[in-house]
Amino acid sequence: MSTTAFLTDSTLCIGCKACEVACKEWNQVEGDGFEWKGFSYDNTGALGHSTWRHVKFVEAGALPGRGGNSPDAFTWGMLSDVCKHCENAGCLEACPTGALVRTEFGGVYLQDDICNGCAYCVVTCPFGVVERNPDKGRAFKCTFCYDRQKEGLQPACATACPTESIKFGEIEPLRERARARLKKLREDGFGDVHLYDPTESSVGGVHAFFITRGDPSAYNLPPEPEVPTVYLRKGWISAGIAAAVMLAGTLLAFAGSDKR
Amino acid sequence: MTLSPLRPTSEERERRLQEIRREAEKLQPSELHPRQVEPIQQPQASAETGYYGTPVLKRPQWTVEVPIYFFVGGAAGAAALIAAVGELATEDHALIRDARWLAAIGGVISPALLTADLGMPSRFLHMLRVFKVQSPMSVGSWTLVAFSSSSVGAAMLGELRRRRPLAGVPFLTSAAQITSALTGLVLATYTGVLIGATAIPVWNEHVAELPAHFAASGLATAVSLLELRGHESSALNALAIGAALFETAMGAAIEARATPGTEALRHGVSGQAMRGAGFLSGPLPLALRILGLLSKRNQQQFRRAAAVSSVLGSLLTRWAWVRAGTASAEDPRVPLQIEKHTP
Numbered sequence: 001m002s003t004t005a006f007l008t009d010s011t012l013c014i015g016c017k018a019c020e021v022a023c024k025e026w027n028q029v030e031g032d033g034f035e036w037k038g039f040s041y042d043n044t045g046a047l048g049h050s051t052w053r054h055v056k057f058v059e060a061g062a063l064p065g066r067g068g069n070s071p072d073a074f075t076w077g078m079l080s081d082v083c084k085h086c087e088n089a090g091c092l093e094a095c096p097t098g099a100l101v102r103t104e105f106g107g108v109y110l111q112d113d114i115c116n117g118c119a120y121c122v123v124t125c126p127f128g129v130v131e132r133n134p135d136k137g138r139a140f141k142c143t144f145c146y147d148r149q150k151e152g153l154q155p156a157c158a159t160a161c162p163t164e165s166i167k168f169g170e171i172e173p174l175r176e177r178a179r180a181r182l183k184k185l186r187e188d189g190f191g192d193v194h195l196y197d198p199t200e201s202s203v204g205g206v207h208a209f210f211i212t213r214g215d216p217s218a219y220n221l222p223p224e225p226e227v228p229t230v231y232l233r234k235g236w237i238s239a240g241i242a243a244a245v246m247l248a249g250t251l252l253a254f255a256g257s258d259k260r
Numbered sequence: 261m262t263l264s265p266l267r268p269t270s271e272e273r274e275r276r277l278q279e280i281r282r283e284a285e286k287l288q289p290s291e292l293h294p295r296q297v298e299p300i301q302q303p304q305a306s307a308e309t310g311y312y313g314t315p316v317l318k319r320p321q322w323t324v325e326v327p328i329y330f331f332v333g334g335a336a337g338a339a340a341l342i343a344a345v346g347e348l349a350t351e352d353h354a355l356i357r358d359a360r361w362l363a364a365i366g367g368v369i370s371p372a373l374l375t376a377d378l379g380m381p382s383r384f385l386h387m388l389r390v391f392k393v394q395s396p397m398s399v400g401s402w403t404l405v406a407f408s409s410s411s412v413g414a415a416m417l418g419e420l421r422r423r424r425p426l427a428g429v430p431f432l433t434s435a436a437q438i439t440s441a442l443t444g445l446v447l448a449t450y451t452g453v454l455i456g457a458t459a460i461p462v463w464n465e466h467v468a469e470l471p472a473h474f475a476a477s478g479l480a481t482a483v484s485l486l487e488l489r490g491h492e493s494s495a496l497n498a499l500a501i502g503a504a505l506f507e508t509a510m511g512a513a514i515e516a517r518a519t520p521g522t523e524a525l526r527h528g529v530s531g532q533a534m535r536g537a538g539f540l541s542g543p544l545p546l547a548l549r550i551l552g553l554l555s556k557r558n559q560q561q562f563r564r565a566a567a568v569s570s571v572l573g574s575l576l577t578r579w580a581w582v583r584a585g586t587a588s589a590e591d592p593r594v595p596l597q598i599e600k601h602t603p
Contacts, residue, residue, distance in 0.1 A: 038304070039312040046314060058305040077305075090459060096384020096398035097383075098390040116386045119321040120397045123458040123585070126595070128317040137379030215307035220316045222595040228457045229394055231467040235453035239471035242452075243445035246475050249502055250341055250495075254349035257495035 003106040004149065005171040006158065006208040007178050008080050010219075011185060011193065012165035015041065015078035019053040022160030027052065027143065030133075046220075047081055049131040052142040053157045054081045058218050077212065079219050080157065080166055083108070083129045083142035085207035091121035091130050091141070099139075106171065106207050107144030115139050126203065126225035144207070145235040149180075178209055189230065202227045276399035286409035287290030310592040317589040320582065322377055327578040329373040330451045333404070334478025334574070335485065336366020340411050340444030342482055344437050344497075355491045357418060362485060364442055367408035370447075374404070396454040403446045433535055448478040455585065461595070462588035463581075468509065470581070476506040477574040480541060484567035497549060497563060500570065500595035504546035507573070521594040524587035525580075535582035540573030 032050040040057040058077035085107045092100040099114035115138040121130045130141045145155035158168035185193045196216040197209040343359035375384040385402040414436035423516045449471040456467030480503035524530045545566035552562030
C-alpha cells in the first residue's frame, strides 16, 4: 500500500488526447456530445461528469524578433487536467451520504451505489471537477483508476500517454522528479516554467501536480484553492448568534405583549 | 499569335482607362473610408483572462426545489419557535395551535422538496447512512428528521390534548414542542452555513451574514403567515418589525460591500432579484407597519399588506441567493485572483 500521485508535464504534452480516450474506454465514461467551442483545438471545455481527463490548449503568442527554436517563440501549451485528489477534499468533507471516500492510495473515490445525487460536492470542489449527470442522477468523477491500482497497474491515462507527459508513481519520489524536471527546464532556458502543487493552501496538497509554462492561471488552476470547511467556523458561530437572537427576540416580544 | 477578336482595340482600352480615372477623380477624399484592420476579438488564455474566460468552478446544479425548501424550512423552524414561546408566555391558544400546524406542515413539505431535488430520489435514505459534523448537508438532514417528527408530533399531540387530555399527553406535547423549537432554530439558520461553506465566492464571502439573513427571513415569513391567518398579537408585529429592520440593514450592507466576488448580488438577474427581495422584505413592510401603528383605524390592513410583502420578499431572497451562486460560479476572476493582477 502506497500513496500515489500524478505528475502531468505540459512541456511534454503533444495534445493527442490519448489520455481522454483511454480514460473513457477503461472507465466506460459516456460521450460528451460534439460541440465547437471556437477558441482552440479544445472542444471539450472542462472536466465534468463525462470528462475525467481533459487536455487544455493554451496558445501563447510569439515575441517579435524571436523565432525558430527560441523558447520565446510561439508556443502551444497543452496540459491534461484531472481531479486533484486533494489531501483536504471539499467534496469528500461535504458528502452527506459517505459516498465519497479516501482510498488506501490517497485518492478520492466516489462509490456509485451510495451517491444519491444531492449535488453538494459540486459546489464544494474548489477546482470545479465533480458534476452530477442530469440523466443518471448521481455525481461522477475521476476514480484515480482505483480498480487498476488495486491490481498494481498504472491508471489508464498514464499508461496510454505516448510522451510520458502523465507520470504516475509514489507521491514523494514523484515530487522529487517534478522538482528535478523544473530545474532541468530552467537550465535549458525555459525561465517561465511553474510547478503547480498547492501545498501551502488549505487543501493541504494534492495527488495531481502539474508543470506548466507561464502562469498556471492560464490553465484555470486557481493560485490559492480553499477547502470550504475553512468557512464552517464562521458560519456556525453566525448561526448560533442568529438562533440566540431569534429566541431572545421572540421571548421578549411575547413577554412584553398583551396577554390574551 | 493572333489577338482575340473580343479584345478591345488599343484606342478603346485607353479611353476606358481615362474613364476610370475620371470616375476616381469625382470621389471626394471625405468619401474614402480606409478600413482599419482590427484583430478578431477572441477569448484568450492567459494569467489575466484564465482559460479563455471559462469558469473555474461548477455551477450549482440544485433545482428550484432547493430555494423553495430554504423558504419553507425557515418559516417552519421559526413557527415552531413561536409555538413554544407562545405556550410559555401567553394564553393565546389559537395562535399556538396555528403556529404548531404551520411548523408541522413545513416539516412535511421540506423533506419532500429535498427528495425531489435529489438526482436519485429513491436513495433519499442514504442521507441517514452517516452523520458528518463537517458536512452542513448531513447536519441539516438529521436536523430535518428530528424537526419533522417532533413538529408533526407536537401538532398531533396538541390536538389530542385538546380533545382527550389523557395522562402523559401534556408532557409529551411539551417535549415534542421543545424539540421542534430547538431543531427549528437550527433549521432556520443552517441553510446559511450550507451555502456559505462552499467554493462559490459570493456565498463564502457572506458566510457570516447568510445564517442571520436566512433566520430573519424565516421569522418574517412565519409571523406574516400567522398574521394572514388572522392573528393580531402585538408580539407578532414586534417580531416582524425587528426582522424588517434587520432586512433593511442587510440590504444596505449588500449594496455597500463592493468586492469582486459579490458582484452577482448587485448586477444581472440575481442582482435585480436581490434588490427586489431586499425592498419587499425590508423598507416596504417596515414602512407599512409603522403606518399601521400610526393609523388606529387601518392597522390590520397595513399589517396584512406588510405580511404579503414579507412573504414574497422572503421567497425571492432565497431564490436570489441561489441564482447569485450560479452567476458567481461562472466568473473565473475571483478563484484565479485576476483582480489582484490587473487592478
